[in-house]
Amino acid sequence: MYDQIITARLYKTMLLIRQIELRIAEIYYTDAIKSPVHLSVGQESIAVGVCDALEKDDIVSNTYRCHATYIAKGGNLFEMMAELYGKATGCAGGKAGSMHLVDIKNGVMGASAVVGTTIPVATGYALAMQNEAKITGKQRVVVALCGDGGTEEGCFYESINFAALRKLPIIFICENNRLAIHTPLEKRWATDQLCERIATFGIKTHKIDDADVFTIRDTMVNALADIRKGSGPIFIECATYRWLEHVGPLDDHKDDYRNTKEYQTWKDNDQILRLGKMLDEKTRIQLEDEVALTLQQIEKFAEESPYPAAEELYTHVYAS
Numbered sequence: 001m002y003d004q005i006i007t008a009r010l011y012k013t014m015l016l017i018r019q020i021e022l023r024i025a026e027i028y029y030t031d032a033i034k035s036p037v038h039l040s041v042g043q044e045s046i047a048v049g050v051c052d053a054l055e056k057d058d059i060v061s062n063t064y065r066c067h068a069t070y071i072a073k074g075g076n077l078f079e080m081m082a083e084l085y086g087k088a089t090g091c092a093g094g095k096a097g098s099m100h101l102v103d104i105k106n107g108v109m110g111a112s113a114v115v116g117t118t119i120p121v122a123t124g125y126a127l128a129m130q131n132e133a134k135i136t137g138k139q140r141v142v143v144a145l146c147g148d149g150g151t152e153e154g155c156f157y158e159s160i161n162f163a164a165l166r167k168l169p170i171i172f173i174c175e176n177n178r179l180a181i182h183t184p185l186e187k188r189w190a191t192d193q194l195c196e197r198i199a200t201f202g203i204k205t206h207k208i209d210d211a212d213v214f215t216i217r218d219t220m221v222n223a224l225a226d227i228r229k230g231s232g233p234i235f236i237e238c239a240t241y242r243w244l245e246h247v248g249p250l251d252d253h254k255d256d257y258r259n260t261k262e263y264q265t266w267k268d269n270d271q272i273l274r275l276g277k278m279l280d281e282k283t284r285i286q287l288e289d290e291v292a293l294t295l296q297q298i299e300k301f302a303e304e305s306p307y308p309a310a311e312e313l314y315t316h317v318y319a320s
């Protein structure tokens with residue numbers, strides 16, 4: 001049984017992600033947000049269960065659906081919102097948008113719109129961290145998250161093979177929402193035995209079917225302890241469900257590729273509602289008020305920030 005302090009922290013972070021994303025969905029129509037948005041509504045427990053177990057100097061890498069991990073890892077929220085608005089104060093100077101959030105200070109590696117591409121970069125980071133630990137004596141860990149579609153990329157298999165061979169300090173996490181845009185898993189894979197496939201590379205695997213935020217956190221705590229002792233990579237598959245459309249602010253449950261019953265089952269399993277009920281009312285209301293205040297502050301900051309100067313078109317084009 002989890003204590004109230006951890007439960008409150010997990011609840012607040014999941015709620016923060018949910019409320020920021022629902023607000024993004026509302027703002028989207030005003031055209032204030034300048035980039036496409038891939039929302040994680042319904043998937044929050046993975047980012048939060050994973051990141052809550054990490055230390056500040058551990059690293060996460062993610063896909064274009066990256067708001068949740070950015071927030072859960074402690075990425076700067078003002079810079080995130082400003083980035084979505086295309087403002088100069090954004091985490092990438094307002095030039096990259098929602099799919100490319102980055103906050104190296106808080107351990108968020110840059111995300112990418114190209115499926116799978118962050119996985120080998122994260123693996124390289126883990127190699128650097130393995131070498132770094134020989135000098136510092138402290139083993140930092142990288143977590144590379146991707147979708148089920150990401151595991152279909154060749155570079156995913158090259159990365160897990162190399163990580164297993166070199167016993168790299170990396171946790172690969174698949175956020176398995178069973179959809180790649182509109183194509184369900186049944187039309188893409190002959191079997192859904194993903195963990196079994198990964199195990200053949202010599203990697204320990206865990207499968208979490210119910211998105212339980214405590215189970216995800218516990219699995220991470222144990223995995224991190226093993227990896228810091230040199231166990232080599234670990235793979236965790238977390239089942240989940242995307243509540244909104246692939247890209248954009250809408251709900252598309254009437255589209256044929258969706259299964260309304262499956263959606264309802266996942267809604268009934270909403271970890272935010274579940275944890276809210278575990279807290280005493282006073283604590284819950286206080287956390288909700290804090291989240292609401294943060295939302296107002298980051299939105300105001302994004303609105304009031306300036307756009308990048310015209311000369312910025314010519315900076316960060318080539319590496320110096």
Ligand SMILES: Cc1ncc(C[n+]2csc(CCOP(=O)(O)OP(=O)(O)O)c2C)c(N)n1
Nearest residue numbers: 065113114115147148149150177179180181
């Ligand atoms: C290399 C590459 N191929 C195809 C695409 C087009 N594309 C964008 S998102 C996506 C689906 C990926 O699904 P998944 O990895 O399961 O992540 P999810 O969107 O479900 O979070 C595809 C095929 C792309 N961006 N990059």
